[in-house]
Amino acid sequence: MAKKAPRRTAERILEVTLELFNRFGEPNVSTTLISAELNISPGNLYYHYPAKDELINSLFDRYERSLSELLNASDNVRDVEDAWFFMHTLFELIWQYRFLYRDLNDLLSKNRRLETHFQWVLKNKARAVKSLLDSMSRAGTVSIDSREVEATATSMVVVLTYWLSYEYVRDPRHALEPEHAQTALMRGAHHVLNLLVPYLETSQRRHLMGLVDAYHQDEK
Amino acid sequence: MAPWKPFPHAGEYAFNVASVRQHWARLHAGDAEPLPGNDDVLMAWALFHSGEFQRAFETGLRAGVEGVTVANKAACIYANYLESREKDRLVLFLEAAERARELAIQQPANPNAWFWQAYALGRYSQGISVARALAQGLGKRVKEALERTIELQPQHADAHIALGTFHAEVIDKVGSLIGGMTYGARKETGLKMFADALALNPESAMAKLEYARGLVMLEGQPDHPEATRLYQQAAATMPMDAKERLDRDLARAELQD
Numbered sequence: 001m002a003k004k005a006p007r008r009t010a011e012r013i014l015e016v017t018l019e020l021f022n023r024f025g026e027p028n029v030s031t032t033l034i035s036a037e038l039n040i041s042p043g044n045l046y047y048h049y050p051a052k053d054e055l056i057n058s059l060f061d062r063y064e065r066s067l068s069e070l071l072n073a074s075d076n077v078r079d080v081e082d083a084w085f086f087m088h089t090l091f092e093l094i095w096q097y098r099f100l101y102r103d104l105n106d107l108l109s110k111n112r113r114l115e116t117h118f119q120w121v122l123k124n125k126a127r128a129v130k131s132l133l134d135s136m137s138r139a140g141t142v143s144i145d146s147r148e149v150e151a152t153a154t155s156m157v158v159v160l161t162y163w164l165s166y167e168y169v170r171d172p173r174h175a176l177e178p179e180h181a182q183t184a185l186m187r188g189a190h191h192v193l194n195l196l197v198p199y200l201e202t203s204q205r206r207h208l209m210g211l212v213d214a215y216h217q218d219e220k
Numbered sequence: 221m222a223p224w225k226p227f228p229h230a231g232e233y234a235f236n237v238a239s240v241r242q243h244w245a246r247l248h249a250g251d252a253e254p255l256p257g258n259d260d261v262l263m264a265w266a267l268f269h270s271g272e273f274q275r276a277f278e279t280g281l282r283a284g285v286e287g288v289t290v291a292n293k294a295a296c297i298y299a300n301y302l303e304s305r306e307k308d309r310l311v312l313f314l315e316a317a318e319r320a321r322e323l324a325i326q327q328p329a330n331p332n333a334w335f336w337q338a339y340a341l342g343r344y345s346q347g348i349s350v351a352r353a354l355a356q357g358l359g360k361r362v363k364e365a366l367e368r369t370i371e372l373q374p375q376h377a378d379a380h381i382a383l384g385t386f387h388a389e390v391i392d393k394v395g396s397l398i399g400g401m402t403y404g405a406r407k408e409t410g411l412k413m414f415a416d417a418l419a420l421n422p423e424s425a426m427a428k429l430e431y432a433r434g435l436v437m438l439e440g441q442p443d444h445p446e447a448t449r450l451y452q453q454a455a456a457t458m459p460m461d462a463k464e465r466l467d468r469d470l471a472r473a474e475l476q477d
Binding site: 008009010030031032035036040041042043044046047048050051052053054057112113 | 300304346469470474
């Protein structure tokens with residue numbers, strides 16, 4: 001028999017579960033649906049993930065790892081163009097794991113790991129946004145009073161965290177479907193960065209408007 | 221509860237009272253259950269080995285105290301391999317654990333009264349998430365019941381497997397430090413339990429599957445070469461009854477693209 005690495009099934013289960021959670025919402029996806037979608041026996045699913053919580057935890061761990069790596073790049077942001085790219089990448093990651101944000105309160109109330117780790121996610125996001133502001137201040141693209149940094153960073157984190165919920169409420173049937181990803185993410189990045197407008201140096205402010213316009217044209 | 225889902229290879233492992241009696245030693249190499257004297261109980265076992273889990277369960281329960289173990293095994297194996305509804309599955313485990321607990325009170329020297337209590341509670345714990353189960357104090361009950369099983373029947377291969385899985389799960393979920401201090405879980409003990417299980421029952425696909433999963437958890441290496449080897453061996457076993465077939469199918473699925 002050819003030598004094949006095991007755990008392919010475990011990987012496949014995670015991929016399909018992520019897709020189902022994202023499309024239908026975690027509370028609406030049963031293990032029955034997951035094993036049916038994968039065409040594997042329930043025993044096979046339980047062998048790898050005996051509880052639905054284990055699936056949620058494994059997916060969350062992946063999200064947390066990728067997020068950590070990405071947030072560490074925040075101190076390389078020098079100008080609006082970098083910031084735009086950074087926020088866009090961040091939103092892409094959030095989009096990839098949007099089930100977490102879609103039913104956040106529900107997940108927090110029943111999963112201990114998420115309950116504790118999501119607080120860390122928020123703190124880590126706030127830390128990254130502050131270092132982004134620092135880095136942009138040093139580069140002279142942003143001018144912000146140190147007393148305003150905390151509140152601005154917090155507002156940016158709130159928009160970053162709840163933007164997809166806002167998109168969802170606006171159009172529950174379509175907002176989180178893949179074909180709406182690009183516009184939703186672009187709007188999110190725009191609104192997060194818009195909070196920086198009062199502090200942006202003039203040419204940077206114009207540059208941001210230019211970026212926004214360019215994306216709007218793409219949309220049309 | 222809805223009727224149980226059928227065994228997917230119905231009819232391929234047809235046993236009756238006579239053939240179960242004839243192959244008893246081989247069929248029970250894993251759980252070391254003694255040959256029952258009662259034909260009704262043997263009938264329940266014949267149904268179990270044929271994959272008629274619900275009828276095995278009902279026939280076992282009707283046979284009274286002597287049929288409790290076959291009923292528990294049928295319920296647990298069905299729940300573990302075939303029941304897709306999480307809630308029903310957990311209920312089956314809890315009910316089996318309770319029946320086994322009562323049996324252990326009546327027959328404290330019956331190894332399988334302890335074993336099925338541990339198995340049912342262990343799978344239930346995995347099903348609600350191990351961390352939560354440990355917080356509820358289920359870890360201690362599972363471990364003690366398994367140790368009691370082995371004390372009463374040192375040849376009980378399946379109890380060695382389950383105890384290996386216990387050590388692996390606890391270390392995987394709470395880490396080796398807390399796992400060791402709070403629940404007495406040790407990597408070496410876990411690996412030894414799996415190796416002992418295989419020595420006791422070398423043909424067991426389930427021992428190989430759980431060993432492979434335990435290795436991955438304990439060594440933290442998803443493509444552990446020894447795990448691959450175990451899956452290949454498990455996939456190559458010749459199942460003698462329905463349950464062994466389910467194990468082999470699982471191993472084969474693992475090696476598929």
